[in-house]
Amino acid sequence: MTALDDIRFLLHDVLQAPAQWQALPPFADTDADLALQVLEEAGKFVTSVVAPLQRVGDEVDCRFEAGRVTTPPGFKEAYQAFWQAGWPSLACAVEDGGQGLPAVLEGVLFEMLAGANHGWTMAPGLLHGAYACLKHHGSQALKDAYLEKIATGEWLATMCLTEAHAGSDLGLVRTKGTPQPHATDSSVRVNGSKIFISGGEHDLTDNIVHLVLARLPDAPPGPKGLSLFLVPKVLPDGSLNAVVCERIEEKMGLHGSPTCVMRFDDAIGWQVGEAHKGLNAMFVMMNAARLHVGLQGVGLLEAAWQKAHAYAQERRQMRAPTSTHGPSLIHEHPAIRRILDTQRAWIDGGRVLAYHTALQLDVAAHSPDAATRGAAQRWCALVTPVLKAAMTDQAFSGASACLQVFGGHGYIREWGIEQIVRDSRVAMIYEGTNEIQAIDLLVRKVLADGGAGITALLVELPASPHRDALIETTAALVQAAPADPELPYGVADDYLRTVALVLLESAWSRIHAASTDGRWTAPARAFRTWVLPECGMRLAVIQQRLKNT
């Protein structure tokens, strides 16, 4: 279930991860054996504690009554065991109560968790982001009161961004933060309503720490007038803050995670970071959070593949074309092998890219060399939206393809595959819709520096015709965009897909260089045969659009 052998090979042999992190001062002593041991223990915890709750989470759902949320049976006990075993703080600094391990190990942990139980995993999913945000932007008083509780996961955290009229467009946020001139603790009063707040209310922890985007009274309109406030469910004196959960949403999936409508009714809060720079404070967590959503995609697709693969090795129907008698295992039928091998091509290649990106997050933060840090930052900025969009698109469409392996049984709930399809669908939306990721990549990152960053990244990949065509197409887009403001928005999706496929091609080239056994042959062939051809189609769509400029 946890696919630990694959993960070990990709981290160790393909990416040489230990050598990469050992070049960074905080991880100089983190050896490969320790890391593998951590992952092995993580796998055991996930399999024995979290995975068994996947079905009950979906069936029982969270319940809402009189402002309180009850999570499905077993969720609270599993979460208490999770934080008490130290899992949330894997990649937090030792001085904050953490384990001080590389980010990639936390990434693998959350990939495993999402595959085992996406709904449950939402609860601790925002912890590290909240930790990083508070660590970098919080006042000393706030850090003293909250940082360790969040680092260890004793208290859970939320990000309160969306409002009913402000989704992708956070500039429309109306929630207000009003300073209290006579408050001795520099507190503010927060008023407003937020929707789609994952874990806004629940019974997993004693306190919940909300990070709320709101406007100070003198704020300019738009996104540059947003400030960030920390608003706890329980105040330091033990009294309840004026934070009300009004209802939870009924959703397509992800039932184990309460999606809350939250009302702040003159709630007491404290500003985090500079006035009007709330989005900046949140951006600290953005790349890591988006990468984690990409890793959710990997984990969900792995879980779907495992189920479909197991079924295909048991179920017999009809004679396969190369068999002498039937019924054959459906795994022998070319249509079924194609589905399974294609998903493996995405999972394996996606893992290489996601783990590499997680390693680069640490390089960007800790390398002693400025140029190395810069290159790592560039990689993370450019590749993170690509991973987020491409791997969550694939998690949904690939899980649906895996459902197809089951035939009619796939549509029945007891087999569990349809839950993965429903759960995975949300990941294409949250943390910025996949369309927003494409615009982020092409408009805000590629075009913003005249294509310099992406080109520098691409020329360091192994040479290939697709890579070279992408470099040329990038140059053409840079040239044509100023005269045609709709152009980049019209081709952003195609551009992101092209980058994803060129990156996957490079990942498969790295796997090929490191692999000696037959494990990787079929997905490598599937990648070349059925995945990579999309690249030419996407480039043709962009080139056709360029002709019409």
Next chain:
Amino acid sequence: MTALDDIRFLLHDVLQAPAQWQALPPFADTDADLALQVLEEAGKFVTSVVAPLQRVGDEVDCRFEAGRVTTPPGFKEAYQAFWQAGWPSLACAVEDGGQGLPAVLEGVLFEMLAGANHGWTMAPGLLHGAYACLKHHGSQALKDAYLEKIATGEWLATMCLTEAHAGSDLGLVRTKGTPQPHATDSSVRVNGSKIFISGGEHDLTDNIVHLVLARLPDAPPGPKGLSLFLVPKVLPDGSLNAVVCERIEEKMGLHGSPTCVMRFDDAIGWQVGEAHKGLNAMFVMMNAARLHVGLQGVGLLEAAWQKAHAYAQERRQMRAPTSTHGPSLIHEHPAIRRILDTQRAWIDGGRVLAYHTALQLDVAAHSPDAATRGAAQRWCALVTPVLKAAMTDQAFSGASACLQVFGGHGYIREWGIEQIVRDSRVAMIYEGTNEIQAIDLLVRKVLADGGAGITALLVELPASPHRDALIETTAALVQAAPADPELPYGVADDYLRTVALVLLESAWSRIHAASTDGRWTAPARAFRTWVLPECGMRLAVIQQRLKNT
């Protein structure tokens, strides 16, 4: 909701449907005005009676207790109104109690029904197939007892094919039919278990007529040893037959339709058609049933598009690239327009192909000219699996794309779009999985006659480079297949997609020729820009595989 203006234009102006059916003796007097009036009334019935039950069907689900199935509130009343108004018998012969109208009108009715309430529509969905099967293969005694009840829909019908170990591979069916030497009414006793029986038990009608695939005692193994039996829930003397509903499945969607596990415990039945030729008797209904599933795809995608389109005309987020100030309607954002226009390209083109195919069903049955009948039969045999697979794939992926238009709201049940995604998923599986459709097309139909049929069909389409490439690729496959038995199974999916896209190109060329207003401009452009390019990619995949033969 029923998109009647579009349907009218496509039937009347693009396909000139009335002229087509008036050339057939049974419909010589069926004029265009009558047909349009029937469709208008159908639209009213669907909108006022069936559509309002869509949500309750999903939320309340069917309930199972002690062998009885209760359908969601309102379902029974709606069904009673439906059959009493004569809707099930629209395309049944007048002498059987029907209206004697062309099959295409029934097709449009069921497209509307599926879009309005897929779950409810499952109940009458098999009626026409059962009618045709009984009419062509039933004994006079069986027809006297059952044909009119089925034609009018006073009694509902099922197809009992699948068993736990026999899904795509019906040759594995084990249910037995045992003749009773001393029975005066030539009845048999049926014993066995069937699964995935839509409407196997319910409270909509007084009787349910099961058509059951089973083996006679002297039957050879495999699919050529299957016979068909009619097994009613209530016997002619009014007593209950030994037909037991053991449970209903919990499914991803389609909650309004009970999916039953049925046990036949020495149940009394009567053979339909010849011994060991049960599959032949069922094939009568196969093309029509598959076409109807393709039309379900069209109807579901239309329903998803309507919801997303309406939302995109109301919701404002961010400034669109060509606007001077924001927030703009999200319909102005290129990424949203792309999603919506692309789905319209599939709906509009898919409608032309599906309606044309429905017209050809009647031509194949009723044309006085043998060559015309032959060409129509060829069209139906080749195009039906293409429509079934391509339109149901698109219904699911397109409904998911429409969900994306809603952002986070799309994932919330109250908006109704996620129900369409869940409901539509089953159509890729039932009536033969889409992978089976692809094998049916390429192996059983295209290669079986050396490519003659498909080539004859393609050369009559408007000339295009894609069409010509498909003709060439077909010839190459015909030549290479004998030496490489896996080849057609490996490329069947790509081949079906290529045929679908070439057919859609021809449909858009027909729309273009008939249209004078701007309604069709954006989807026509979307088809050329974003849909058709897949054709080249698919052909390249096939050609690459041919090189490896």
